[in-house]
Amino acid sequence: MSLLIRNGEIVNVGSREQADIFVENETITRIGKNLEVPPGTEILDASGRLVFPGFIDPHVHIYLPFMATFAKDTHETASIAALVGGTTTFIEMCCPNRNDDALEGYQLWKSKAAGHSACDYAFHMSVTKFVVETEAQLRQVVADGTASFKIFLSYKNFFGVDDGEMYQTLELAKRLGVIVTAHCENAELVARLQQKLLAEGKTGPEWHEPSRPESVEAEGTGRFATFLENTGATGYVVHLSCERALQAALAAKARGVDVFIESVLPHFLLDKTYAERAGVEGMKHIMSPPLRAKQNQAVLWNALAGGGIDTVGTDHCPFDTEQKLLGKDSFVSIPNGIPGIEERVNLMYTYGVKRGRLELDRFVDALSTRPAKLFGLFPRKGAVAVGGDADLVIYDTNCKGTLSAKTQHTNNDYNGFEGMPIEGRPSVVTVRGKVQVREGQFVGDRHRGQFLKRQPTHPRI
Ligand code: URP
Ligand code: ZN
Numbered sequence: 001m002s003l004l005i006r007n008g009e010i011v012n013v014g015s016r017e018q019a020d021i022f023v024e025n026e027t028i029t030r031i032g033k034n035l036e037v038p039p040g041t042e043i044l045d046a047s048g049r050l051v052f053p054g055f056i057d058p059h060v061h062i063y064l065p066f067m068a069t070f071a072k073d074t075h076e077t078a079s080i081a082a083l084v085g086g087t088t089t090f091i092e093m094c095c096p097n098r099n100d101d102a103l104e105g106y107q108l109w110k111s112k113a114a115g116h117s118a119c120d121y122a123f124h125m126s127v128t129k130f131v132v133e134t135e136a137q138l139r140q141v142v143a144d145g146t147a148s149f150k151i152f153l154s155y156k157n158f159f160g161v162d163d164g165e166m167y168q169t170l171e172l173a174k175r176l177g178v179i180v181t182a183h184c185e186n187a188e189l190v191a192r193l194q195q196k197l198l199a200e201g202k203t204g205p206e207w208h209e210p211s212r213p214e215s216v217e218a219e220g221t222g223r224f225a226t227f228l229e230n231t232g233a234t235g236y237v238v239h240l241s242c243e244r245a246l247q248a249a250l251a252a253k254a255r256g257v258d259v260f261i262e263s264v265l266p267h268f269l270l271d272k273t274y275a276e277r278a279g280v281e282g283m284k285h286i287m288s289p290p291l292r293a294k295q296n297q298a299v300l301w302n303a304l305a306g307g308g309i310d311t312v313g314t315d316h317c318p319f320d321t322e323q324k325l326l327g328k329d330s331f332v333s334i335p336n337g338i339p340g341i342e343e344r345v346n347l348m349y350t351y352g353v354k355r356g357r358l359e360l361d362r363f364v365d366a367l368s369t370r371p372a373k374l375f376g377l378f379p380r381k382g383a384v385a386v387g388g389d390a391d392l393v394i395y396d397t398n399c400k401g402t403l404s405a406k407t408q409h410t411n412n413d414y415n416g417f418e419g420m421p422i423e424g425r426p427s428v429v430t431v432r433g434k435v436q437v438r439e440g441q442f443v444g445d446r447h448r449g450q451f452l453k454r455q456p457t458h459p460r461i
């Protein structure tokens, strides 16, 4: 099987080049002008289009038992949504809860994905308790190719770890060379503020943000950084939402702490007024950390443009309207999460690159190359380069559209970005050389996706 992508403008971090890309089997084998190709090669004309490395979403939830229900997607629906939106690899949070056996949880998550994904995937292994068998179990997980951990400082008594468990996880991660991703909110403060607000009769979705204010996220972020500083481990703050938390993370970076920062799609484009809408409309926009006051958005865009924020993920986590209504009597029961795996690339391109907030180079870096480097996928993924996997996105910068639940592939009955115009979309997407999307439609193999085994990469980044 061979494929030629002719005359596109190849965009890599640090370079832009008009050239042909020749793919044999699953790999890019030649890049150059006017390449000669063997008979039988499929030829795709990319003239006038950009060609990006396949985008990588470093933070998604697909199989997720959470808040008395399950996230809506299957690996099939989420991976097709990902591909239509230009994402060719995702890293899913494997999230057994405190009462589950970690290794059984890991096998369960792997079994849910195996053979059911149209794009490639990997996992971050959540550490939701640290008991006698944890070190041996995590060593097995890392040996199996899952070389990143996840901890939650929030979600007390479910996913959350205490400071002692955080210390033990980081100390082990340091010895293993594994990066630790962290949800940074102070669990005790969230629990206390929730109780206080409910006792005052404040039960609607508009009280979710006041129950986990910016100071609560800043404290969690700062504490995580302090623990990194004192263990020497490498960390990654997930879904950072606001200026105060950003200041805490950047201050840690400035004093040499090995910490990286992710923000996620909703925080760049939506603000807390979405969650303040009446009834279920507000509930649709409940996530943690919550949507913030609008002035945070410019701060996040600037930090992303300057590289202070390293990556943009989605925290894709779809719950439908009926599930959101589990919280109709109390905001603490609204399942947290919003989908985004399908929208991330087009929205960040439209409202970042096209609006002049983000250089094209940084866009590719934050949505593909940096996640690949941080999580042990580079150079196989994250660049258009000879020897790399032929995960390619031929991007039509002239295509205009409007986001809607009516046309989405994500398995949900609403779209958190409903009605937003986009200017640009993938026309062709390949996964290891196979065309999976043509003219914006999924046309490929629903089972093509492979589990990506990764080596520990830290502190060798
Ligand atoms: O609200 C969110 N973010 N839901 C998914 C779970 C998590 O915290 O990442
Ligand atoms: Zn989280």
Ligand code: ZN
Binding pocket: 059, 060, 061, 093, 315
């Ligand atoms: Zn998450």
